[in-house]
Amino acid sequence: MCRMLVILAAMAISLSVASGSALAIGITPGGTTIDFKPGLEKEVPFTIINNEHKDMDVVVYVKEGPYSDWVALYDTIMTFSSDDDSKGSKYSVRLPQSVEKPGTHQVDIVAMELPKEKEGGGAFVGATTAVVTQLLVRVPYPGKYATLDLAVSEAQAGEPVNFFVKARNLGTEDISNAKATLDILGPTNEKIATLESGESGIGAKSMKEFKLTWTGQTNPGVYHAVVTLRYDGKVTTAEKNFAVGNLYIDVLSIDVKDFRLGGVAKFNINIENKWNDKITGVYGNLIIEDDNGQSVADVKTASTDVGALERKEIYAYWDTEGVKVGDYDARFILHYSGRTTEKDLKTHVEVSDIRVDIMGLGAGAVTVETTGAGGTSNMIMLLVVALIGINAGWFFYFRRRSEQR
Structure with missing residues (x-):
């Protein structure tokens, strides 16, 4: 059981550090760097922050490692009330006379919220979080480095x-x-x-x-x-x-040639890659609406790759059977690498001609979210699962202890 608790605690610590916005407690500073001096003795202050302003107990310990004996804590348990914004503590550093390995050596000081025991035995199962402040000791290299x-x-x-x-x-x-x-x-x-x-x-x-x-x-x-x-x-x-700069593909011009009303209009769309590398999977949507805002066409170009700084022509096709002569509002949306370039258009349809005017020249690239919040949500979900596991372990531990009593 103890070994399982340690494993689950380690999972929670790593997840908590990676997802700081979900923490009930905080710690500052995140790290302290000192240069090695033989036999150096030094005190380092740190502060634990009660982010949720709640009653809680926090255990403070030095994570086991090759240099953990350099650090001694002044407080191992810190009690907070809901009125406490934060509490300060410190640890002492005592360095040896020499260190064989040069470089930067790290010691982790961990602060972890403890679950509260219920009256009459048992443990409260809730979120338990941990945060870390680091001691970094720079041991000089011999000579020049x-x-x-x-x-x-x-x-x-x-x-x-x-x-x-x-x-x-x-x-x-x-x-x-x-x-x-x-x-x-x-x-x-x-x-x-x-x-x-x-x-x-x-x-x-x-x-x-x-x-x-x-x-x-x-x-x-x-x-x-x-x-x-x-x-x-x-x-x-x-x-x-x-x-x-920013990754961007511009839409330079749109025109239609050799057109006859009732047939299929071929829109020649000239684009230019302003980026200095190839952009793959580029495609566009042409949307045409009548005076009432009703869509009369929503067509998509084929997908293509556009080389670095390359100008290229892509095509959209509109079947104009049943379409009347007149003016139509339209827009062209170019999709690439999670971004879009959008152009508003005025489209004038004649019996033997379609004229397309791009409205304004200042439309820039817009970044669009293509994956949603899955990454953050998954991290938080993993954190919650790990924390529930830890507290379940504490629950069984306290229940077993109560039964032994």
Whole structure:
């Protein structure tokens, strides 16, 4: 039974951390980072938040791990009333004289709501949640050792793109000379531009930020950045994808040729992919209405793929048998990658001609939800199931204990 409770508790902790909006309790800060010093002793405060303003008991413990003996708690049980917004506590850190393995080492401090026992025995079965604050201890590398973090600013097409390169020297020795070089690659991995920083030193256990700016002609799309830091005869790299602008396909024009009323009208729809990569599964809907707002046509184009920055013609067909000469309101909706481009149209039908005018030129892409809330709902459902399992375990545990009494 105890082993099952531990497994279920671990499930609840991981789910609770991933779905913070569903938590009855919170904890702050989410983490504390300290640099290793031999024999360092330090106290670290943290706060548990009573999000639901209810009466509850919270157990606090250090998750078992290779470095858990570095931490000692001041409070293992904290009692909250409905009037308590939050309560503070702390833990002490005592580091050893040396650590063999360099790098960042993690210790998890867990706060978990306890179910309340009913009067006369038994346990209340309800949601039990847990949250984690982390202690991160950075143990320096011998000599010179640099790591990189790369952040990219948001930008629209034609705007400058800023890159922020954070170089951290996690070593015990100063870096005399460091220089960042950043390559920008297109969707087919071709090199588009190269940016270089100036040279700079980086002190031991210190950080230096390099800012690089790309001012070239930028088309909308996804790009790949690779940054290389060369320092005192050593090299390290980091990379990430970044986007410029928004994924968008424009509708340039719509026309009908060789038409005769009563026959099938072929609408030639010219579209242009503004994105720098191929977009698959593109199709459109043409909806035509009469003066009373009644639909006289709702036709769909074939699905197609549109290459990077490609212009392409797609087709919609309208059977005009029984259709009268006159003006019709219409709209064309282009569907692609969970987005739509929509154009309002004025359609004038003659005996031997159909003229289509696109109303306005400012219609942009609209993101549409294609999957609903399934991802979040599934996560919450898993959380609820795990929490019910935990509380069921507590229920049987307390009942068995009551029977033994």
